[in-house]
Amino acid sequence: MCRCGHLPYARPRTWRCASGVVEEGSTRRKDCGSGDGMPDGRGVNPHALRQGAMDNGQPEVQHRLDGAGEGRRWGCLRTRVIAKALATALAALFIGCIPGRPYAQPPRVPQSLAIPAGSLREALDALASASGTTLLYSPDLVAGKTTSGLSGRYAPGEALRLLLRGSGLEARDAGDATFTLRPAPAANGPGSASQATRRQLSAPVQVRDLETIELGGMTITGTRIRGGVTPSPVITISAENTREEGFSDLGDVIRSVPQNFSGGQNPGVPSLGYSGAGIHNQNVTGGSALNLRGLGPDATLTLLNGRRMAYGGMAQAVDIDAIPVEAVDRIEILLDGASAIYGSDAVGGVGNVILKRDFDDVVIGVSFGGASDGGMATREYTATAGSTWGGGGLITTFKNARADPIYVRQRDYASVMRDPTTLYPGINLKSAVASMHQAVGAVAEMTMDAMMSRRDQLYNVASPDGWINRVNSETTTKFAAPGVRFFLPNDWTLALSATRGTSEHIQYQRRDTAKTGDSTLSVHDCLCNKSTVYEVGADGALFELPGGEARVAVGAGYRRNEYLHFNHLTGTPTTGGKEGSRFAYIEADLPVFGKPDDIGDGNRLSITAALRGEDYDSFGGVILPKLGLIYGPSADLTLKASWGKSFKGPTLRQRHLAPYVMLAPPAYFGGTGYAADATILADGGGNRDLGPERARTWTASLAFHPDSIPGLDVEVTWYDIDYTDRALEPITNFSEALSNPIYAQFIEHAPTPATLDERISDAATFHNFVGAPYDPANVAALVNLQHTNVARQEIRGVGLSGAYRFNIGDGSISLRGSAIWLDSTQQNTDLQVPFDLAGTLSNPPKFGCRLGGVWTKGRWTMSAFVNHKGGVRNLPRDEKTASFTTLDAALRFATTASANVLPGLELTIAGQNLFNRVPPPTTPWLPAYAPPYDATNYSAVGRFLSISLSKQW
Incomplete structure (x- = not known):
């Protein structure tokens, strides 16, 4: 009995190759070229189908197996198709015996992925191997393209979308953990799946119009909703940008x-x-x-x-x-x-x-x-x-x-x-x-x-x-x-x-x-x-709108x-x-x-x-x-x-800074025309109000x-x-406090003794710059410096x-x-x-x-x-x-x-x-x-x- 690493297809499909036609489930292995392997004329490079070397130097389509034996590969695929069909029939029979239980496809559980920046083709291969998904695309389609990589906990589809940002490509879900890659159509609107692939993380100072989200750590900038969008501009500076520009610290x-x-x-x-x-x-x-x-x-x-x-x-x-x-x-x-x-x-x-x-x-x-x-x-x-x-x-x-x-x-x-x-x-x-x-x-x-x-x-x-x-x-x-x-x-x-x-x-x-x-x-x-x-939070979907889930x-x-x-x-x-x-x-x-x-x-x-x-x-x-x-x-x-x-x-400093009062002559604050023994009391420091x-x-x-x-x-x-x-x-200029009318609202003329006593009792320090004892009767004005x-x-x-x-x-x-x-x-x-x-x-x-x-x-x-x-x-x-x-x-x-x-x-x-x-x-x-x-x-x-x-x- 042969063992297959993954079943790539769930329905019969014909693949057009340079040397002929290979049908899914066929026991015959055809030598396919790399230029036209997909039904729409594109080549093939999936997880379960990869290019190998033939004796004549031409690439071939092979099925990746855990078992050995070249001639058993397509037979193994046929076996897996039959096995899955039987399993599906049994599951349907079992579900049908349970009233009211709807059919549900297996969830695509997010998993930990760490794919470095670099070649897009290498990144796609790494994603396919790590997630067990099948990716179908022409090698020419990704030639010379790069990706900013990703690191976090993602479902395969989300990870693929992130890897394709800025590449001009989109991924289409073909079912059964299979995705096909193709150029993004020009008709897609902003925020669509294809449009999202166009966003580049590689720009050092780039504004993104979609969500900024890492599903694994649920780190979201601009919104707390998973998969949500933010109407605010966001600059993204990736680790690759930092290395490219030679920066050694976040400062x-x-x-x-x-x-x-x-x-x-x-x-x-x-x-x-x-x-x-x-x-x-x-x-x-x-x-x-x-x-x-x-x-x-x-x-x-x-x-x-x-x-x-x-x-x-x-x-x-x-x-x-x-x-x-x-x-x-x-x-x-x-x-x-x-x-x-x-x-x-x-x-x-x-x-x-x-x-x-x-x-x-x-x-x-x-x-x-x-x-x-x-x-x-x-x-x-x-x-x-x-x-x-x-x-x-x-x-x-x-x-x-x-x-x-x-x-x-x-x-x-x-x-x-x-x-x-x-x-x-x-x-x-x-x-x-x-x-x-x-x-x-x-x-x-x-x-x-x-x-x-x-x-x-x-x-x-x-x-x-x-x-x-x-x-x-x-x-x-x-x-x-x-x-x-x-x-x-x-x-x-x-x-x-x-x-x-x-x-x-x-x-x-x-x-x-x-x-x-x-x-x-x-x-x-x-x-x-x-x-x-300390924080507790929840998020999820409420109901369906014409544009998607609310x-x-x-x-x-x-x-x-x-x-x-x-x-x-x-x-x-x-x-x-x-x-x-x-x-x-x-x-x-x-x-x-x-x-x-x-x-x-x-x-x-x-x-x-x-x-x-x-x-x-x-x-x-x-x-x-x-x-x-x-x-x-x-x-x-x-x-x-x-x-x-x-x-x-x-700030706590602004509120709790030690209060002080100082007694000074009017000239210190720009005052003129005051009595010879007149003084000014100023209070400053923190303000708890x-x-x-x-x-x-x-x-x-x-x-x-x-x-x-x-x-x-x-x-x-x-x-x-x-x-x-x-x-x-x-009062930013003490020398104009009494002379400049813009400061008038912070000056209290002829303050009462009770007010002065209150300010002095609240102060931690008292500074006397007049050379004479404090006398409340001589205080002509109270200046607020708080x-x-x-x-x-x-x-x-x-x-x-x-x-x-x-x-x-x-x-x-x-x-x-x-x-x-x-x-x-x-x-x-x-x-x-x-x-x-x-x-x-x-x-x-x-x-x-x-x-x-x-x-x-x-x-x-x-x-x-x-x-x-x-x-x-x-x-x-x-x-x-x-x-x-x-x-x-x-x-x-x-x-x-x-x-x-x-x-x-x-x-x-x-x-x-x-x-x-x-x-x-x-x-x-x-x-x-x-x-x-x-x-x-x-x-x-x-x-x-x-x-x-x-x-x-």
């Missing part, structure tokens, strides 16, 4: 995205607030935080596999660079407000870092680099190992990266500053991540993601009169996120999850005095953050944040607080018409809706709606629009993806954000993203890029005239772009990208900087683990800013301490060259 990756502002928490930004743009625009931890459209690192939500990480430092920033890039499958950036989906902080958008799954290799890597002008000497060592088993898998990554500081003596344009001031800190990062999943039959899947990192930072600030502040900091980040998902009847799932994150930033600041030679420890603080989240996701949970600023010199906390919130949400995806598998005129309409409610211990509740629309008038166009409300809760910052967002986009030009995708996006109730210290919900920002602009991939010879070229035009203004008080943010010092430029291409041929990959940032205005001095344009390039040589020569080897030579452009000069507001350029937009690194080598086993 470099996000700084290359034009929609992200490199100010805020960023190692290139001056520390101790010397950038002149407030506490939210300085380097505290040495990490890198997303800061979409310059709204602040606390207004962009950062997730790891869809879970929240703990805040770092003091401004609710999340260090995305703590995640080792070697463990990352892709990062997806949602360019729209999404608080109705994810809750607080998602005002500017959401960054979701998705880890690799089912990694079954060991990779060791080293990298060395440095700046050609000196400094930034880097050494990186990485190790990644993974394993898969029945229904589960584990991946672990460890990274040790060191970078030397850049001193002002190493840059001529910074000679005005005193050595050993650093322009870029020295950093030592140790980071480890682990991700595991395990299926429990077809009942449930358990997951566990964990990460730990420690970042040591060193920077110096030297004054002209001789003292030097030497700052060392240690930031330890921990993250653990267990979860379980139950697979319920009728395609419903129930998920339970918990997340625990901590960030402990310990800072040592020592002041060296040149005149005396003294060295004094002046600061020893801990900025400690903790985050805990699906819904519902959930509820609890989140708790803790913040403590502890002074180790005094042994007492200076700031601290806790806050809990309860939340519930519902989201719906309604496909009104145009089923994804229809082949017609391409018309498709989907409506999405979400509603979330949160109740905080401090300021109470918020209700957040979001509505979206996706319309495909033809196969070549997709229109999307969304409207929603988002919010950001006040702060409410949430609120935003209304509009987004609309038009995507052009012509079927007549496979591989081309272009999308233009318009956005408008009205961001109100921003919390800040409203954080207040008063500012308003308006942000609007246009974004353009595109990619075009085509074959050239036996290689391929991928052209891709993104550009943004931004206009934003701010109004600190109701009486103030709005002033510009975008295009001014320490804010995003009005225009930025990154354009380039990648050429791939065999084992070689070469990329080149141009980065451009417009100039910014220094408003106090009425000067504008020049623009800043740089060129990045990388050359990579890589072999597969199964290659005969140098297996599993990857060598990359990369360079950033190859022409060594120096940052455009400007006059800083503190010339002795701040660098003479805008460090939030332009880098002091200069030309940076690196070489990386890795080996895979």
